[in-house]
Amino acid sequence: MPDAMPPRAVPAPNLDFRDFVRPGDFVVLGQSCAEPVTLTQRLLADRADLGGITCFIGIPAGETVKPEHADHIRFVSYCGTGSNRALAAAGALEVYPGHYSTLPEFVSRADVVLVQCAPPDARGCYSLGLADDYLTAAIDSARVVVAEVNDQVPVTPGARHLTDRDIDIVIRTSRPVAESPAAPPTPETTAIGAFVASIVPDGATLQFGIGSVPEAVLGALGVRNDLGIHSGILTDAAVELIDKGVVTNVRKTTDRGVSVAAVLIGTRRLFEHVHRNPAVSLRPITYTHDPERLAAQHRFVAINSAVEVDLTGQVNAEVAGGRYVGAVGGGGEFLRAAARSNGGLPIIALPSTAGSRSRIVDRLSGPVSIARSDAGIVVTEFGIADLRGLPLTERRERMLAIAHPDQRDVLRAMASNW
Template structure:
């Protein structure tokens, strides 16, 4: 436990042994594992070390934090099912050793309800409080949906911050637990390059005081946030809470007073950043960690009149189709919440959706703006939902524009060395006369 965090009441129930945990888990055919720092590393190691305890097991998870034998398909009796690829599952999926299930992030709880009869949920939590509740800490995601609906097996970790929101589980809802302390995984801030700053300037100048933001990770979101510190009354309603939000909060830019939902609260469904962010959310009543089927529901997002969503893509075609989860036609990640927020801002009264990308790849040898997407690419944001597209060369608003107009707008923000070639291809396609 961090020495500056308050000590909670001791747990008045005997912790389980590794053998106990294995016995409990072996009774189930579906294990749902929390994502990112909600992952119970010690418990998952037990599964990896004792695969023979299971006959026909499926493990369901997004965004795993560690490579494991069961992820790589080493055990024929255990199948790993991913809903968002990371560096550990990417190759396993491409070689057929794990499954990938397409999904919209906000629909994950319902999808797991349908796919996992009688599951057990495995996650890590903060220590118990004086009322007998554990906090899921950095996680809400799909895990919080199962509180009171499925048994939990938890790893109690003194490094996990205690957070507020709908992410608390009572000791009576826990089938088994084990105490194991280990520091949380940290995500260092991505450096801001000149190209990130150029893109960010186009976005930031279109964000008004009082806007509610959804921001992700990477150089461009970090650059955008760095330009918003003098804004006032910003709100946060985002799937992933990052260090950038901490920076805006400490700068006094975030009050949430203009929000229509969860006024004056910073809302997220999971938290991933550095230790200073984990310290910030610990016992912070301004921060609410909620289930993803609420946070990412487009109907909830749309209730914020001035909702702004900032996301990224790997390439876009003349139609406005954004391929954000494949690279060169090979699967890299998954949909995540991009479509959730892309749809939500379209229904919001003054919603704005920004999708950012560098104009080129591979040292300026490939244009990311293309006449047609690379074969085998997967469309994440459809041509019907796209709004603003931003590169280092400018910004194009595609919403409400014809295919012909979109083509011209996109060519204008492409890298100059590719504009002539793109114009030639557009004429061949009949998109430019």
């Protein structure tokens, strides 16, 4: 087989998307800290000349994409987090309401993929470095792959490595990777973290979502021993547990000794930790969200948050105040896996209120992201409600007990019979 032709190298200022993007194309971008910011900015600058395209965007780390960019681009995302909220509020974001595990199939229709990579090693391999998740599926199906090769991207073990055969166009940059620092804890999230930590056993394998509540939970787990990580994301708070020796991964059923995630969301501390670290593995969604692999983990503990939970255990993780702010994500999939795992814990944790509004409700104000048939353990700053194996009347009593005290009488009076 002849050697692959090297990708076309283009100086960043000379990149013209009109050379390879066709009207109607579906363009997929790396998400969060893996966003190829230089490429995104250039694409947005060229948008009026591209004949109308659709862009799939994930969790934003910054505010590169703004509502005004929707004049010539149709934006689609699985989430309304971060600056995507402004897009949604402006009616400029279409939502894909599928489970996270279905994203590889959804993005496999990609025509063009924009990724950020580390420089090639001696074998000519470019590490995706900051995210594999759904990018592998998009890369394998796209007509054109454009890589921003940034010498500040870490080389992460397990991450998809591209070669010249995979890349059509390269631009080279040297810029700090987009960071996504965690929000500071509040008294409420600190209390929630302590409650959740009190039921997490030594040797558990953790999955955790994005946001202040899962971060607070990780921050409270410093007294545990031999925890493992198999999660959609890896964060600074997880690195803190690794550095303290709390996370060792020695009791995991699979990938023993290794923390597994699909995307890195954090700061330079995280990026430096994963660089050439054999105790970390960045994998695609088909691996991180595989239901059999998850359920097989000993003591698999899923920790996710929500917008609101009703008195029967139904979860709305997507819409608040009529606006799309969250995602279906992988919460339901992880909860089901934790319920099947030997010693597993399916946990939804959230503050009891948002301002004066109760987040423990009689009826959801948004969609049912997770059915009550998948309900497990719900935690607020007022305690723990284990709903597993309970009929509706007993579920209501346990949920009322963890609602804000000022809301309990109103909720009890409103409580439905179903």
